[in-house]
Each structure stands twice: as structure tokens, then as C-alpha cells.
Amino acid sequence: xxxxxLQGVTRRFGGLVAVDAIDLEVAQGGVTAVIGPNGAGKxxxxxxxxxxxxxxxxxxxFAGQDITARPPEEIAASGLIRTFQLVxxxxxxxxxxxxxxxxxxxxxxxxxxALMRTGSTxxxxxxxxxxxxxLLDFVGLEGAAEAEATALAYGQxxxxxxxxxxxxxxxxxxxxxxxxxxSADESKRLSAAIRAIAGRGTTVLLxxxxxxxxxxTADTIAVLDFGRKIAEGPPATVRENPxxxxxxLGVGDA
Amino acid sequence: xxxxxAALPWAVACAMLAYAFITGGYFVTIMSFAxxxxxxxxxxxxxxxxxxxVSFGHNAFAALSGYTSAVLTATYYWEPLAAFAVGLGLxxxxxxxxxxxxxxxxxxxxxxxxxxxxxxxYEIAIQWQSVTQGYMGISGIAPLGIGGYEIVSERGxxxxxxxxxxxxxxxxxxxxxxxxxxxxxxxxxxxxxxxALGINVPHYKLAAFLVSAAYAALAGSLFxxxxxxxxxxxFGLHMVVLAFTMLYVGGIGTIGGPILGxxxxxxxxxxxxxxxxxxxLFYGAGxxxxxxYAPKGLAGxxxxxxxxxxx
Amino acid sequence: xxxLSYLPQIxxxxxxxxxxxxxxxxxxxxIYNASGIVNFAQGAFVMMGGMIAYSALTALGLPLPVxxxxxxxxxxxxxxxxxxxxxxxxxxxxxxxxxxxxATLAAQIVVERLALIVAGDQPRTLPxxxxxxxxxxxxxxxxxxxxxxxxxxxxxxxxxxxxxxRTKTGKAMRACAFNREAASLQGxxxxxxxxxxxxxxxxxxxxxxxxxxxxxxxxxxxxxxxxISGFIAAIVGGFGHPLGAFMGGIMLGLAQSIAIVAFGAGLxxxxxxxxxxxxxxxxxxxxxxEAK
Numbered sequence: 086x087x088x089x090x091l092q093g094v095t096r097r098f099g100g101l102v103a104v105d106a107i108d109l110e111v112a113q114g115g116v117t118a119v120i121g122p123n124g125a126g127k128x129x130x131x132x133x134x135x136x137x138x139x140x141x142x143x144x145x146x147f148a149g150q151d152i153t154a155r156p157p158e159e160i161a162a163s164g165l166i167r168t169f170q171l172v173x174x175x176x177x178x179x180x181x182x183x184x185x186x187x188x189x190x191x192x193x194x195x196x197x198x199a200l201m202r203t204g205s206t207x208x209x210x211x212x213x214x215x216x217x218x219x220l221l222d223f224v225g226l227e228g229a230a231e232a233e234a235t236a237l238a239y240g241q242x243x244x245x246x247x248x249x250x251x252x253x254x255x256x257x258x259x260x261x262x263x264x265x266x267x268s269a270d271e272s273k274r275l276s277a278a279i280r281a282i283a284g285r286g287t288t289v290l291l292x293x294x295x296x297x298x299x300x301x302t303a304d305t306i307a308v309l310d311f312g313r314k315i316a317e318g319p320p321a322t323v324r325e326n327p328x329x330x331x332x333x334l335g336v337g338d339a
Numbered sequence: 340x341x342x343x344x345a346a347l348p349w350a351v352a353c354a355m356l357a358y359a360f361i362t363g364g365y366f367v368t369i370m371s372f373a374x375x376x377x378x379x380x381x382x383x384x385x386x387x388x389x390x391x392x393v394s395f396g397h398n399a400f401a402a403l404s405g406y407t408s409a410v411l412t413a414t415y416y417w418e419p420l421a422a423f424a425v426g427l428g429l430x431x432x433x434x435x436x437x438x439x440x441x442x443x444x445x446x447x448x449x450x451x452x453x454x455x456x457x458x459x460x461y462e463i464a465i466q467w468q469s470v471t472q473g474y475m476g477i478s479g480i481a482p483l484g485i486g487g488y489e490i491v492s493e494r495g496x497x498x499x500x501x502x503x504x505x506x507x508x509x510x511x512x513x514x515x516x517x518x519x520x521x522x523x524x525x526x527x528x529x530x531x532x533x534x535a536l537g538i539n540v541p542h543y544k545l546a547a548f549l550v551s552a553a554y555a556a557l558a559g560s561l562f563x564x565x566x567x568x569x570x571x572x573x574f575g576l577h578m579v580v581l582a583f584t585m586l587y588v589g590g591i592g593t594i595g596g597p598i599l600g601x602x603x604x605x606x607x608x609x610x611x612x613x614x615x616x617x618x619x620l621f622y623g624a625g626x627x628x629x630x631x632y633a634p635k636g637l638a639g640x641x642x643x644x645x646x647x648x649x650x
Numbered sequence: 651x652x653x654l655s656y657l658p659q660i661x662x663x664x665x666x667x668x669x670x671x672x673x674x675x676x677x678x679x680x681i682y683n684a685s686g687i688v689n690f691a692q693g694a695f696v697m698m699g700g701m702i703a704y705s706a707l708t709a710l711g712l713p714l715p716v717x718x719x720x721x722x723x724x725x726x727x728x729x730x731x732x733x734x735x736x737x738x739x740x741x742x743x744x745x746x747x748x749x750x751x752x753a754t755l756a757a758q759i760v761v762e763r764l765a766l767i768v769a770g771d772q773p774r775t776l777p778x779x780x781x782x783x784x785x786x787x788x789x790x791x792x793x794x795x796x797x798x799x800x801x802x803x804x805x806x807x808x809x810x811x812x813x814x815x816r817t818k819t820g821k822a823m824r825a826c827a828f829n830r831e832a833a834s835l836q837g838x839x840x841x842x843x844x845x846x847x848x849x850x851x852x853x854x855x856x857x858x859x860x861x862x863x864x865x866x867x868x869x870x871x872x873x874x875x876x877x878i879s880g881f882i883a884a885i886v887g888g889f890g891h892p893l894g895a896f897m898g899g900i901m902l903g904l905a906q907s908i909a910i911v912a913f914g915a916g917l918x919x920x921x922x923x924x925x926x927x928x929x930x931x932x933x934x935x936x937x938x939x940e941a942k
Contacts, residue, residue, distance in 0.1 A: 451881060
């Protein structure tokens with residue numbers, strides 16, 4: 086079943102066409118990667134899918150709904166959660182609290198319930214806390230709950246951001262260059278985490294540069310160049326594709 | 340050692356309050372003044388410390404509620420509580436109407452718009468003489484009280500105010516350790532990430548704005564009943580500068596910081612008793628030094644209260 | 651029905667004070683464009699322009715043009731001092747925008763209080779630049795000071811325009827406005843640009859102060875109202891090109907005149923502030939900028 090579908094999605098910036106009539110179908114389940122050289126339009130594509138930028142043309146369908154040009158918080162509410170290329174943690178909150186924010190979407194309670202703290206509010210808070218702790222363990226950060234979010238190593242901050250996104254119960258998780266700035270070891274851990282997430286039933290769509298991570302982690306790869314899709318398929322096929330090799334001109338250790 | 344240093348301001352603050360009760364007299368007035376400002380900035384802290392936003396104009400809400408309390412009780416002989424209810428309602432209504440477009444602005448536009456709001460209310464207080472008596476102000480306002488009972492003694496007022504401050508701080512602490520508080524902190528940390536997690540940012544900014552406006556309104560009405568006088572200057576630019584100084588001295592983003600800042604800064608005029616003209620000069624210079632060298636304030640010393648804010 | 655016969659005369663004084671607002675607004679723009687900071691001490695420069703010129707005139711007996719020039723130079727230097735003592739440390743510590751605004755506001759207060767302590771609270775004024783009778787055009791009276799104000803303002807606009815377009819330094823400042831990092835990579839001394847922008851801004855403020863003082867008084871606390879009006883002018887003009895702030899100032903001055911005629915002098919500040927709010931809500935980009 087197709088979870089995410091892009092039809093003719095285009096984005097121009099003045100005279101520059103950053104994304105050129107892209108068609109993409111992401112099936113439910115598994116890990117799909119979008120790769121391509123710098124400037125190929127990947128981040129712009131992600132921004133349009135997640136609602137941070139509006140396409141000039143084309144349609145984006147998610148879980149049967151048209152999400153083209155809808156605001157980010159609405160798209161998030163329909164089950165599409167993204168992370169950011171430069172980690173956007175909430176510095177004023179602890180590691181655990183960061184993840185708890187992810188639970189916001191599926192809980193209720195505003196000023197009044199905060200002030201009155203009824204039994205049901207307390208119950209919800211307990212559930213939120215235990216869910217956050219569970220996710221903390223899942224990404225391998227157990228024990229760091231009370232630490233300052235910014236005190237973590239960069240690779241751990243990445244994992245924290247992913248745990249936070251998972252707390253929002255995504256149907257589709259969008260990871261924006263998750264391996265950027267990570268060491269080889271950290272990349273391996275990330276790859277394992279991504280496979281575990283897919284194993285749990287969440288579909289993952291990621292942008293990446295790190296060819297090793299992509300080849301090891303993704304089920305399907307789509308390749309962009311100059312805003313166009315030039316190849317698509319399983320890793321083994323894509324890495325042999327002459328157009329892909331030409332676009333990259335020997336970059337990475339594919 | 341660090342803990343000792345961090346506890347020092349608290350010790351001073353408690354000592355001051357105890358001293359006020361024991362000696363009575365002028366000192367009680369100073370501490371009462373500090374308590375009223377503490378309520379004001381605990382609220383401002385919710386908007387600026389928790390949610391990381393900016394407002395130079397919350398004195399407007401104090402003015403709106405304060406003047407409503409003053410006019411309704413002094414001119415129309417209303418009960419203070421009922422008058423405050425109306426004042427609070429007015430302040431919240433204005434905050435809603437004005438906040439909705441204003442909060443969509445960013446950075447210095449937001450700062451300037453809130454400053455403009457504060458100045459507009461100030462100007463209206465001066466110009467609308469038929470109601471506010473302009474510069475002369477309104478005097479003979481009823482003291483704090485419910486039913487027939489009135490708090491007239493200075494110590495009694497201070498005690499009542501301390502109760503208000505404790506309730507205010509308690510409420511703020513509850514807000515911060517809740518889903519609501521986390522949403523505000525998320526907005527302060529990264530609006531984009533907050534939106535990507537489904538948080539309706541404009542909605543929460545407005546909520547924080549209204550909550551802090553409510554605190555400001557309470558502070559405004561408390562002021563007019565405690566001092567039994569009101570004039571435009573009471574809620575003018577001086578209040579803004581003083582409030583910010585207190586907020587930064589105490590430690591923005593913390594729970595106890597505002598109280599600490601209010602007490603310590605209220606004591607300063609006494610240090611400069613003979614140098615009235617120099618007061619604002621030293622406040623200004625002090626604030627600059629504070630912003631450069633100690634932006635986390637006294638409560639940030641030694642991290643006694645967890646997590647200082649970022650604004 | 652408000653008395654419209656006064657309108658032309660009041661409009662003229664609105665234009666004059668609007669030029670002043672415009673000059674102050676340009677000062678805001680210059681600093682903002684070079685650094686992203688809104689300098690709330692701008693009003694202090696205006697106040698000092700008039701006050702120092704007065705002191706140079708009376709205490710030192712200097713002729714008016716020399717006194718004015720001296721005031722402008724001194725204020726420009728003060729601008730750099732404020733930049734070095736208040737702004738630079740915060741800038742180096744990567745303080746947030748709000749902290750910068752608050753610090754400059756505090757600097758404004760410090761300067762104000764110093765002026766009060768040094769010079770007392772008596773209002774001062776300067777003699778008009780030309781000791782000539784005003785020109786009569788029908789029912790309207792045009793004073794020579796009006797001509798000086800408008801004339802010098804327009805001259806300054808032209809000079810600034812040429813400065814930013816033609817000179818190396820001017821272009822360097824514009825480069826900083828677009829992209830500080832790129833400018834720095836191009837070899838532009840960004841921190842020198844910052845000091846220069848403060849000096850220029852302060853100088854403009856001082857000129858504004860000297861120009862307007864003959865038509866009204868100056869005193870230690872005129873800074874903040876001028877700063878607010880100048881800021882409104884800058885916003886209405888879109889915080890970009892000097893001409894925008896100037897037009898913004900004129901518009902504000904005229905809006906105030908209309909408000910005075912329609913509602914009486916009391917509400918002129920409310921009118922000005924409402925103009926600000928309206929522009930912020932509808933068109934924060936200003937007249938020349940983009941709509942939100």
C-alpha cells in the first residue's frame with residue numbers, strides 16, 4: 086500500500102528550479118532513501134513534504150489525504166513526523182523532557198489541567214514519562230534521562246531527536262541527513278536504530294549523503310540530480326546505474 | 340562552596356522579609372512593593388522565560404486592571420474583588436485582541452509592538468481625564484479586603500501579599516512541569532521542531548501571553564489597593580525597566596528567580612537613599628553590566644534552580 | 651467638525667518634524683542594516699545634539715555653526731563609545747536580540763540621567779539658524795528654520811544615497827547588511843563597520859537634534875519620544891533604504907498633524923503609536939518593502 090505519493094512536485098526559487106516535477110511513491114513499511122549530490126533538491130523536497138515549504142506545482146498525498154501546502158503541525162497530526170538536518174533540540178529541557186514533548190500530539194491538557202492536576206492529568210503524565218523512558222532505552226540512551234539535552238555528544242543528540250520523533254507515533258518518519266556529522270561508530274548505531282524502527286512497523290523515509298549507511302539500511306533508493314529523479318530501485322540496482330555513477334562522479338565508497 | 344554562594348541571595352531575601360516583619364515601618368512598604376512586582380514578573384517570566392518571547396508592554400495590563408480597580412472602587416464603591424474581576428476581564432480581552440496579530444511578529448517587531456501597546460495605554464491614562472484624572476491620579480482607593488473585612492495594617496498587607504506571591508509561584512511551577520509548560524519550552528527551543536511535532540505554536544504563544552497578562556493584571560490591582568493611590572507614572576516606562584532589572588537579577592526562566600530579583604532590587608533605592616537622581620543611572624548601568632556578565636542572574640549562580648531560560 | 655483651516659500650517663510643521671523623524675529613522679536603519687541590532691539609545695543622540703550645541707554656544711561662546719559641528723562630532727564619538735562598551739561585549743558573547751535591545755535601552759537611560767545630573771532639568775533651546783522674518787504664502791507662514799530643516803534633510807539623503815552606492819565604505823556597509831559572513835570572507839572588517847555605523851547613526855541623530863531644537867526646547871528626557879517616532883519612521887519605511895525611512899518620517903509627521911487637527915494635541919502620541927501598530931500588523935516590510 087502506498088503511504089506517501091508525490092505527483093509532479095515542483096519548486097522554483099526565482100529562476101532556479103530546485104525540484105523539477107518529481108514523482109515518488111513510498112510504500113508502507115521498510116526504509117526508503119533519497120540520495121543525490123549537493124544541491125540536488127533533497128532538503129527542499131523534504132521541506133515540501135513536511136509542510137515547511139509550499140510546492141509551486143504538483144500534489145502530495147499521505148495516507149489517502151492531500152497534504153499539499155498544509156501547515157507543518159497539521160501534517161504532523163496526520164502521522165508524518167520529521168527530524169532536521171541540524172539537530173533542533175529543546176535546550177531548556179532535559180533529555181527525557183525532550184522526548185516527552187513528542188508525546189504532545191497524542192495527549193491532552195492545557196493551562197487548566199496544568200494548574201489543577203487532577204487524577205487523570207497525573208495518570209497521563211505518568212504514562213508520558215514511562216513511554217519516554219521506553220523510547221530512551223530503545224535508542225540506547227538509557228541513563229541519560231536527567232541530563233541536559235545539549236550535554237550529549239552529537240551522535241547521541243541525533244538519537245534523542247529520533248526518539249522524540251518516535252514519541253509522536255509516526256506512520257511515516259522523515260529523517261533529514263541523520264548521519265551528518267556522525268563518526269563511523271555512531272553511523273553504525275544509527276543504521277541499526279533505523280532498521281529497528283522499520284522493524285517495529287514505522288515507515289522511514291530518509292535523505293542521506295553517507296552512501297555506506299544508505300546501502301546498508303535502505304530497502305529502496307531514489308536518486309535525485311538537479312531536482313530530477315534519475316533512478317529508483319533496490320540498492321544493488323541503483324549502485325550499478327551509470328547515470329547515478331555519473332552524477333556522483335565517484336563520491337563516497339559506494 | 341558553590342551551593343553556599345548560590346544560597347546567599349535566598350538567605351538575604353528571607354532575612355529581609357523577616358526583618359520587615361520585626362521592625363515594621365518603612366521597610367514593610369519596601370517589601371510590599373517588592374512582592375507586588377514579584378507577582379508581575381513571575382507572570383512575565385512565563386511568557387519570556389518559559390516561552391522565550393519578548394514583551395516590553397505588560398505594564399499595559401497592570402495599568403488596565405489597576406485603573407479599573409481604582410475607578411470602580413473609589414468612584415463607584417464596588418467591592419475590590421468584583422472590581423478586580425472586571426479589571427482582569429478587561430486586561431485579558433485586550434491581551435487577546437492585541438496579542439493575536441502581535442504574536443505573529445518576530446524578534447524586534449514583537450518587542451516594538453508590545454512597547455507601543457504599553458505606551459498607548461500610558462497615554463490613554465493621561466489623556467482620558469474624565470475617568471482617570473490624568474496626571475493627578477486617583478486617591479482614596481479602598482484597601483485590600485473581602486466583604487466588610489479590610490486589611491489596613493502594613494504588616495497585614497505584607498503578609499497577604501506574600502501569600503499571593505507564594506500562590507503565584509506555585510501556579511507557575513505547576514505550569515512549567517506540565518504538558519503546557521513543555522510546549523512553551525519547546526517553542527522557546529525551536530519553533531520549527533515544535534511545529535514538526537504537532538504543536539500549534541501561535542495558539543500556545545497566545546496562551547502564554549494571556550497567562551502573563553493575568554498575572555500583570557493581578558499585580559496592578561494589588562498595587563492600587565495596597566498603595567491606595569494610582570497615577571499614570573505608576574505603570575509607565577519606569578515599571579518596565581524596573582521589572583526587567585528584577586527579572587534579570589533574579590534569573591529569567593527559573594521559578595524563584597523573580598521573587599529573589601524583586602526583593603534584592605527593591606532594596607537598592609535604600610542603598611542610594613541620598614542619591615535620588617542617581618538611582619535610574621545606577622539601575623541602567625547595573626542592568627548593562629548584568630546583561631553582559633551575568634545574564635543568568637542570581638538564581639543561576641550554582642544552578643540551584645534547574646535550567647535557566649534562554650531569553 | 652474639526653477646524654480645517656489650521657491644517658496647512660500644522661501640516662507644514664508636521665513635515666518639518668517628519669524630516670527629523672526620518673533622520674532618526676535612518677539612524678536606526680544604518681545600525682540595523684550593519685548588524686541586525688535595534689539601537690534603542692538612538693534618542694539619546696538626538697538629545698545630546700541639541701544639548702551639547704547649546705553648551706558649546708553658551709559656555710564656550712562658539713558661533714552657532716561651529717557649535718553645531720562640534721556637537722555632531724562629539725555625539726558621533728559617544729556613539730562609538732556606546733558601541734564599544736555596551737554593544738560589543740554582548741555581540742561577542744552572542745547575546746540574543748532582546749538582550750541587546752534591553753541593553754541599549756538601559757544605555758539610553760544612563761545617558762539621560764547623566765545629562766540630568768550634569769546639565770540639570772531646565773529646558774534649553776537654540777537660536778534659529780537665520781535671523782530673518784518668515785515667508786508668507788497666503789494663509790501659511792514658512793519660517794526659515796523650516797527651510798533649513800527640509801533643505802539639510804534632503805541634502806543628507808542625497809549624500810547618504812551616494813555614500814552607499816558609490817563609496818567603498820558605503821558599499822562595504824551594505825554588504826554587511828546582506829550577509830555578514832560573506833562580507834567578512836571578502837575582507838571587509840565587519841567590526842569596524844559596526845563602529846562606523848554607530849558613529850554615522852549618532853551623527854545623524856545629533857544633526858536631527860540640532861535642526862529641531864530651535865523650533866522647540868530640548869531637555870534631558872526628549873530622547874525616548876524621538877527614538878520611538880524615529881523607529882516608527884524606520885518601520886513604515888521598511889528598515890532598508892534611507893529614502894524609505896525618510897518617507898516614513900514624513901508620513902508620520904503628517905499623520906500626527908492630521909490627528910492634532912481632528913482629535914486635539916493630546917492624542918498625537920496615541921496616533922503615532924497606532925500608526926506603528928497598524929504597519930506592524932499589515933505591512934511589517936514597510937511601504938517600500940514586501941507585504942507580510
